[in-house]
Amino acid sequence: MNEAAGTVAPSPEGAPAAPPVATDEVVVLDYGGQYSQLIARRVRELGVFSELLPHHVGVEEIERRKPQGLILSGGPASVYAEGAPRLDRRLLELGVPVLGICYGMQLLTRELGGRVEAAEVGEFGRSDLRVLEPGRLLAGLPAEQTCWMSHRDTVFEPPPGFTALASSTASPVAAVEDVERGVYGIQFHPEVVHTPYGNAILERFLADVCGAERTWSAASIVDEQVARIRAQVGSGRVICGLSGGVDSSVAAMLVHRAVGDQLTCVFVDHGLMRKNEGEQVIAAFRDQFKVPLVAVDAQDRFLARLAGVSDPETKRKIIGEEFIRVFEEEASRLEGARYLVQGTLYSDVIESGGGTGAATIKSHHNVGGLPEDLEFELVEPLRTLFKDEVRRVGEELGMPERLVWRQPFPGPGLAIRIVGGEATRGRLNLLRDADAILQDEIRRAGLYRELWQSFCVLPDVRTVGVQGDERTYGNVVVIRAVTSDDAMTADWARLPYDLLEQIASRMINELREVNRVVLDITSKPPGTIEWE
Numbered sequence: 027m028n029e030a031a032g033t034v035a036p037s038p039e040g041a042p043a044a045p046p047v048a049t050d051e052v053v054v055l056d057y058g059g060q061y062s063q064l065i066a067r068r069v070r071e072l073g074v075f076s077e078l079l080p081h082h083v084g085v086e087e088i089e090r091r092k093p094q095g096l097i098l099s100g101g102p103a104s105v106y107a108e109g110a111p112r113l114d115r116r117l118l119e120l121g122v123p124v125l126g127i128c129y130g131m132q133l134l135t136r137e138l139g140g141r142v143e144a145a146e147v148g149e150f151g152r153s154d155l156r157v158l159e160p161g162r163l164l165a166g167l168p169a170e171q172t173c174w175m176s177h178r179d180t181v182f183e184p185p186p187g188f189t190a191l192a193s194s195t196a197s198p199v200a201a202v203e204d205v206e207r208g209v210y211g212i213q214f215h216p217e218v219v220h221t222p223y224g225n226a227i228l229e230r231f232l233a234d235v236c237g238a239e240r241t242w243s244a245a246s247i248v249d250e251q252v253a254r255i256r257a258q259v260g261s262g263r264v265i266c267g268l269s270g271g272v273d274s275s276v277a278a279m280l281v282h283r284a285v286g287d288q289l290t291c292v293f294v295d296h297g298l299m300r301k302n303e304g305e306q307v308i309a310a311f312r313d314q315f316k317v318p319l320v321a322v323d324a325q326d327r328f329l330a331r332l333a334g335v336s337d338p339e340t341k342r343k344i345i346g347e348e349f350i351r352v353f354e355e356e357a358s359r360l361e362g363a364r365y366l367v368q369g370t371l372y373s374d375v376i377e378s379g380g381g382t383g384a385a386t387i388k389s390h391h392n393v394g395g396l397p398e399d400l401e402f403e404l405v406e407p408l409r410t411l412f413k414d415e416v417r418r419v420g421e422e423l424g425m426p427e428r429l430v431w432r433q434p435f436p437g438p439g440l441a442i443r444i445v446g447g448e449a450t451r452g453r454l455n456l457l458r459d460a461d462a463i464l465q466d467e468i469r470r471a472g473l474y475r476e477l478w479q480s481f482c483v484l485p486d487v488r489t490v491g492v493q494g495d496e497r498t499y500g501n502v503v504v505i506r507a508v509t510s511d512d513a514m515t516a517d518w519a520r521l522p523y524d525l526l527e528q529i530a531s532r533m534i535n536e537l538r539e540v541n542r543v544v545l546d547i548t549s550k551p552p553g554t555i556e557w558e
C-alpha cells in the first residue's frame with residue numbers, strides 16, 4: 027500500500043471478498059503458484075468476475091458463490107510428495123467445469139487415475155506446443171504454438187476417459203480434457219504474456235465450456251459499488267482520508283457518486299509530497315469534482331516533529347503517528363460522521379489471509395494508515411478490485427489521466443528519500459525540485475506509465491565538483507526508476523542515455539546546490555525500491 031491515507035492495514039477479518047450480486051463468477055483455487063493472482067486478473071480482463079481463494083477454503087464456501095467455473099492454479103509442490111495439497115473430490119461433483127493449470131492439471135490427473143512422474147529434465151520458459159487433437163478446449167487454435175512452462179513433474183498418461191490434446195517439447199501430455207465430466211487440464215501457463223494464445227484458451231474455457239456471461243466491466247463495477255455504498259451508508263455521514271494517490275481518490279469518487287455531499291474528504295498536507303501535489307489534489311477534488319474537502323496544512327507540525335531525526339524507521343513512526351493525530355482532530359470536528367472510506371484493494375485482502383500464504387507479505391506499508399480502533403464503520407469500495415481495475419474505474423468516473431495513472435508514492439513521502447539525514451524544509455525543497463525535473467522529463471519522453479516508479483533520492487553526502495572554473499562542494503542526486511508488476515520484485519529501468527543526460531544536465535544547471543547526478547542500477551532483490 028503506497029498511499030498516505032488511502033489504505034490501511036487490511037480489515038480485521040481479512041476475509042475473502044464477498045461475491046458481487048448478479049455477476050457470473052469463476053473461482054480460482056490457489057495452490058501457491060506464483061501466477062495465481064494473474065489468473066484471476068486475466069479472467070476478469072475477459073469480462074468475468076473472478077476471486078482467488080485458498081485451495082483449502084472448503085467446498086461449501088465455493089458452492090456459496092455458485093461459480094460458473096473453477097480453475098485450479100499452479101503450485102510449487104509435487105503431487106505425490108507427502109503433505110502436498112490435495113484435491114477435494116467433491117469439487118468434481120458440483121456440476122461446475124474445472125480447469126487445472128500446471129500443478130492443477132497434475133493434481134486432477136493423479137486423482138483421476140492418470141500417471142504423473144518426475145521427468146528427467148524440467149521444462150522452464152518457452153516451449154513449443156503441438157496440438158494433437160483440438161477437442162473442445164483448443165478448438166480453432168493453431169496446431170503449433172508457443173507456450174510458457176514452469177514444471178519438473180510431468181503428465182505421462184492422461185486419466186482413463188480423458189483425451190490428450192497436446193504435447194510439448196518436454197511434456198508428452200501437455201493438455202487434456204474429458205468433456206463429459208467437464209474436467210480440463212493444461213500443463214502450461216495461459217495467464218502469462220509469453221503464451222500468445224493463453225487468453226484465447228481462457229476465453230474458450232470461460233465462454234464455451236463454462237458459458238459464463240462476460241458482464242464484468244468498469245461500468246458494471248461502478249453501478250454495483252454505488253448500489254452497495256448506498257445500501258451500507260443510507261443517509262449517514264461519511265469521511266475519507268485523501269492522499270492524492272489513485273486508490274483513495276477512486277474510492278472517494280465512488281462514494282461521492284453514491285451519496286454526494288454526505289461525504290467529506292480530509293486531505294492532510296504533511297509537507298512531504300512532491301511538487302505541487304497538494305495543490306493538485308485540492309484543485310481536483312474541491313474545484314473540479316465539487317467534493318466537500320477539508321485541507322489541513324500540517325507541514326509545520328510534521329517538520330517540527332521530524333527535526334533532528336535521521337533514522338528511517340523513526341521517521342516512519344513519527345509520520346504515521348502524527349498523521350493519525352491530525353486526522354483524528356479533523357474527524358472529531360465532523361459531527362455525526364459514522365463511516366470511514368478505505369482504499370483497501372483486493373491484493374491487500376489476498377495478502378492478509380485470502381490467499382494461501384504462499385505469496386510474500388508486505389510488512390511496513392501501513393504507515394500513514396489509520397488505527398483499527400477508530401470508531402468508524404469501514405466503507406471499502408475497492409475491496410474486490412485489482413489495481414488495474416481501480417484505474418479503469420477511475421477513468422470510467424471521468425477522473426483525469428494524471429490522477430488515475432499516478433505512480434505509487436510511499437505514505438512517509440519524501441522524508442524517506444532524504445537518506446541518512448534529517449528531512450529539513452531546505453532539503454525537502456531541493457529534493458522536490460530535482461524530482462520535478464525528473465518527472466517532467468520522464469513524462470515528456472512518454473515513459474511515465476511504463477515505469478512502476480521513478481523518483482529521486484537525496485543522500486546526506488557532498489561531493490567535489492568543478493563548475494565555471496570554480497571548485498564546488500555540492501549535493502548528489504540519485505535517479506531511481508524501476509519497472510515492476512507489484513513492487514515485490516523490481517528491475518531497474520533501462521532509461522535511454524540521451525534522456526539521462528538531459529535529466530542530469532537540467533538538474534545541475536537549474537539547481538545550484540546539485541553538482542552530481544547518479545543512477546541506481548540495483549534490482550529488487552537484492553535492493554529495495556526505496557533507499558530507506
Ligand code: XMP
Nearest residue numbers: 027028029391393434436437513554555556
Ligand atoms: P520497497 O522499498 O520495500 O518498497 O521495495 C516497495 C513499495 O512500497 C513503497 N513503500 C512504502 N509505502 N509506506 C508506504 O505507504 C512506507 O513506509 C513505504 N516504504 C516503501 C515503495 O514506494 C514501493 O512502491
